[in-house]
Amino acid sequence: DAGVIQSPRHEVTEMGQEVTLRCKPISGHNSLFWYRQTMMRGLELLIYFNNNVPIDDSGMPEDRFSAKMPNASFSTLKIQPSEPRDSAVYFCASSLQGARNIQYFGAGTRLSVL
Amino acid sequence: AQSVTQPDIHITVSEGASLELRCNYSYGATPYLFWYVQSPGQGLQLLLKYFSGDTLVQGIKGFEAEFKRSQSSFNLRKPSVHWSDAAEYFCAVGEGGNNRKLIWGLGTSLAVNP
Numbered sequence: 001d002a003g004v005i006q007s008p009r010h011e012v013t014e015m016g017q018e019v020t021l022r023c024k025p026i027s028g029h030n031s032l033f034w035y036r037q038t039m040m041r042g043l044e045l046l047i048y049f050n051n052n053v054p055i056d057d058s059g060m061p062e063d064r065f066s067a068k069m070p071n072a073s074f075s076t077l078k079i080q081p082s083e084p085r086d087s088a089v090y091f092c093a094s095s096l097q098g099a100r101n102i103q104y105f106g107a108g109t110r111l112s113v114l
Numbered sequence: 115a116q117s118v119t120q121p122d123i124h125i126t127v128s129e130g131a132s133l134e135l136r137c138n139y140s141y142g143a144t145p146y147l148f149w150y151v152q153s154p155g156q157g158l159q160l161l162l163k164y165f166s167g168d169t170l171v172q173g174i175k176g177f178e179a180e181f182k183r184s185q186s187s188f189n190l191r192k193p194s195v196h197w198s199d200a201a202e203y204f205c206a207v208g209e210g211g212n213n214r215k216l217i218w219g220l221g222t223s224l225a226v227n228p
Contacts, residue, residue, distance in 0.1 A: 004157075031214045042220040043158075043204065050214060091157055100165055101146050101208030101216055105157035 002026075004106035006092050012112045018080040021109045024073055025094030033103060034067055034077050035091040043091075049075065050097075082113045116141045118207050120219035127195050128227045135190040135222050137205030146208040147188040148216065149179055153201045161203075164188060175199070200226045 005024040013019055025032050033048040047057040049069045057067070064083070069075040079086055089110050093103040117140040127133055139145060146165050150158040162173025169181040179190045188205060202223050206216040 033214075043218045045215060045218075048214060056215065093158075095214060097214075100163070101214060102148070102160060102163060103216060105150075105159070107157045 004092055004094050004104055006090075006106035006109050008109060009107065010110045010112075012114065013082055014114050015083055016081045017113075018078065019082045019086075019111060019113075021077040021090050021092075021111070023075045023077070023092030023106060025075070025092070026096075026104055027073065029094035029096045029104070030072065031095045031097065032069060032075050033093040033095075034075070035093065037089045037091060037108070046077070079111075082111075084113045087111055087113050116145070116207055116209070116217045118205050118217050118219040120203075120205055120222050122222045123220070124223045124225070126225040126227060129197050130194050133190075133192045133195045133199070133224070135203050135205075135224070137188045137190065137219060138186055139188065139205075139207045139217075140186065141207055141209075144183070147179075147181060148206040148208070149173065149177070149188075149190050150204045150206065151175075151201050152204065152221075158204060161190070195224075195226055197226045197228060200224055 007022045031050050034046040036044045046059045047067045052069045067077045089108045091108045093105045095103045119138045121136050148163045149161040151161050152158045161177050162171050164171050164181045172178050177192050202221045204221045205219040208216045
């Protein structure tokens, strides 16, 4: 199995630009999670989907952030417009219903907003 | 509300020494408990998990953890640390059932002296 695949691995952009992060979950998994990791705040859950439906987006910082899951094999996290404080590592994870919450993580996208 | 506390932000041990990383949780029922490891520049990898039954669980890379209900703890141990164990370690708790979220500790950074 290829695991959770995230792209790009690194993204450098300028303030005000739109940023789109991508995630392909493990085939057959039906829950998907987006996290943000910073030194100051640690690992924060932004949003999670179950069967492609957003279940909890309470962690999404503000309206500049949006996430979609158009099908079971693809999700995006978009930031528009980006700000320097959005600089962080963004992780995607997936899990299988009935697998007792075990989450499998991608390698992450390191975002730098200048 | 559920919470996870990792009291030690940073620990340094010598190679070959034993290791114990502490994790305390707050949760009413018996939770699902996890330890994940994050090597530099990588995503999080599952080390071990506890769902029920035997309170001493074995994981990958020679790690083990013990669930102590009376102390609300799930401490991670390794009898002899290798230099390659230097990483960030995260404890997490999950409710199970329809709630797929995990509650995360802030992590413990492990450094290993040669």
